[in-house]
Amino acid sequence: MRTVLLSLSLLLTTSSTAQVFSTKVDVNVKAMPVYQLLDSLQTTHRLHFSYGFDNNSGNALITLQAKDITFYHLIVEISKQAHLTFTIIGTVVVFKGKKTPLQNITPALPSISSPADSNFLIPVPIDSISKTADEVIMKIIPIVRKDSTPKVYYPTQLTTSKRWHPPRAQKKSYSRMRIGIGTLVEKPHYQFNDGSFPFQYYRYNASGGLSVILSYRLFPKLCVSAAVTTASRDFTFHHNFKVIDPNDPFPIPSATKVNQHYLEIPLLITAELFHVNNLYIQANAGFYLSQLTSKQETTSYLNKEDVSTSLYINNTRQRINAVGLGIAANYKLSDTFTLFLSPSVVFYHSSINATAMKTAAESFRLTAGIQYTFLKHIKPSAP
Amino acid sequence: MKPSHLLVLFTLLLFATEARAISVSISQTGTAGNSCTRTLTAAIGSGSGNYTYTWSIISPAQSWPTTNNVSSVNLALSQTVDVNVTVHDITLNQYASATVTVNRILTGSFNTFIPNLITPNGDGYNDNWIVTASDKTLSPINAFTYTLTIKNASNVQVFAASNTITASCLGIIGGDINWNARLNGTGSIVATGSYTYALYLQNCSNTTTSTGTLAVMY
Known part of the structure; x- marks a missing residue:
């Protein structure tokens, strides 16, 4: 079993880019994949790594133990062990596999003999990089010894007729598509009719369902989603008869239970309102289309066995249209997994059962679940 | 002597x-x-x-x-x-x-079971509307006076009765208050439907009038 240990401690923190690369760190890693090491560095320091290398390079194992090593030399050492080249653009370090001459643009730098011999590189802004052949790609990059006056090094010049494009930093490594699964509980507010007698009443039954949600991010803060949800719209009519002798041969009904199951397809637009750390608050709205999938009605009696009846289910609506509004709280567990909790209110266009209900109803529902963001396949940056 | x-x-x-x-x-x-x-x-x-x-x-x-x-x-x-x-x-x-x-005096809350359905079809079950003790037995209901009126859905009185029990210290017992579903107790059996009752009860500490709906089905 591989033992991986990474301990990084910041000794200096300054605001300038140059000072970021001169920051000294302690490193102790054993056989850690290079992409994993870069991820760790990226999350603990204000640097961004773009690595479009193939799997072989990405899985290269890094073993490194050093104290008081500058960030820059750490990057150099990683490049050596993983057989990579790198380019620094602002605070972005772009890694590439050693495949083409175009990618081999590592600036000329002194090798690391010891941590005490650490220099750092002041990167040049991206707009200062020439983009045509026969020009100096990297302008003069001064390498400054930390305890001395700056010295000037001349980096590699590329003499090629091809136009060179600086690699773009990959800020997002996942796709726009998400899939989620959740459960919902619903508290409907049906407008029931009166019973035949005042002591009789209707009650909705607690309902719930399962939901599979597919969402697509149109813009950074706007996405559309479609879901397939199983939902029940059940209710019970309580006859509520009270008699002296329940052994009466005359059938005395006790309760009629009506089960109506629907397949619901919510089509929603979701907009991000704000986020705090990993918690994203969104608002959503859209249409809910429901199709009846099954219905059943059973009447129980005080003095005989239950009987299947059809007093209500003959007037159960096959299709129900509704609109809904809601908010959602998403908590990002990782780049790929997100927990969500979404309370919403749904307004039905018509009554669900014409016999039992007067008018359209609304329901309050709470959906909770987890979403998975598909990883995007990253291709190496093309020149 | x-x-x-x-x-x-x-x-x-x-x-x-x-x-x-x-x-x-x-x-x-x-x-x-x-x-x-x-x-x-x-x-x-x-x-x-x-x-x-x-x-x-x-x-x-x-x-x-x-x-x-x-x-x-x-x-x-x-x-x-x-x-x-x-x-x-x-x-x-x-x-x-x-x-x-x-013997105890009749005081405190009333102890009644008031059915809301009768089936006066002559089968011997639930043919009469009978007020009993809450356990459906013919025990005292903790009242000594009652007044009962029953009206149909058109608010026309179909039955009335009242009594005050003086002979027994137990007061009214289950079964004392009843209606045989006949018009004024002696006529024909009333039609199926919804009827309303108003039952006044009295004891040493309470008086109350219970109202409710009675279903007649047969």
Whole structure:
């Protein structure tokens, strides 16, 4: 079993880019994949790594133990062990596999003999990089010894007729598509009719369902989603008869239970309102289309066995249209997994059962679940 | 005086002493169901007239709730008890006692089960509308007066009855309030449908009118 240990401690923190690369760190890693090491560095320091290398390079194992090593030399050492080249653009370090001459643009730098011999590189802004052949790609990059006056090094010049494009930093490594699964509980507010007698009443039954949600991010803060949800719209009519002798041969009904199951397809637009750390608050709205999938009605009696009846289910609506509004709280567990909790209110266009209900109803529902963001396949940056 | 005369005199004195032995009994009034006070009076025989009275509740044991050392007491108890009185003739230094059962007065909440469905089809089940005790038995419902009116869906009275129970200390018992589903109790069986009832009940501490709907189906 591989033992991986990474301990990084910041000794200096300054605001300038140059000072970021001169920051000294302690490193102790054993056989850690290079992409994993870069991820760790990226999350603990204000640097961004773009690595479009193939799997072989990405899985290269890094073993490194050093104290008081500058960030820059750490990057150099990683490049050596993983057989990579790198380019620094602002605070972005772009890694590439050693495949083409175009990618081999590592600036000329002194090798690391010891941590005490650490220099750092002041990167040049991206707009200062020439983009045509026969020009100096990297302008003069001064390498400054930390305890001395700056010295000037001349980096590699590329003499090629091809136009060179600086690699773009990959800020997002996942796709726009998400899939989620959740459960919902619903508290409907049906407008029931009166019973035949005042002591009789209707009650909705607690309902719930399962939901599979597919969402697509149109813009950074706007996405559309479609879901397939199983939902029940059940209710019970309580006859509520009270008699002296329940052994009466005359059938005395006790309760009629009506089960109506629907397949619901919510089509929603979701907009991000704000986020705090990993918690994203969104608002959503859209249409809910429901199709009846099954219905059943059973009447129980005080003095005989239950009987299947059809007093209500003959007037159960096959299709129900509704609109809904809601908010959602998403908590990002990782780049790929997100927990969500979404309370919403749904307004039905018509009554669900014409016999039992007067008018359209609304329901309050709470959906909770987890979403998975598909990883995007990253291709190496093309020149 | 001859000895024989002394013997006769002694015998007469013994007879006179035995004739002065006291006795006590308890008379009770206010025992009707609609009475809210039970009155107990100690009746003493062959005493000197100089007495003390000690009243007590012996079953179930509890402290005496009212004035003691009097010949007559008024009780309004919510449970049936056995009351004892002990009389002490101070002059003769003799004691006598008696015990009587005192029924509870009808007080507190009513104890009713009021059905909301009758099926007057003559099958012997639920043919009559009967108000019972809450456990559906013919036990006292804790009331001594009732007034009942039943109206149809058009608000026309189809039945009325009332009564106050005085003979029994138990008051109204389950089954005393009933309707046979016939118009005014003697006519034809009423039509199926919804009827409303208003039932007034009274006891020593409460009066209430229960209203509700009665379904007639057959």
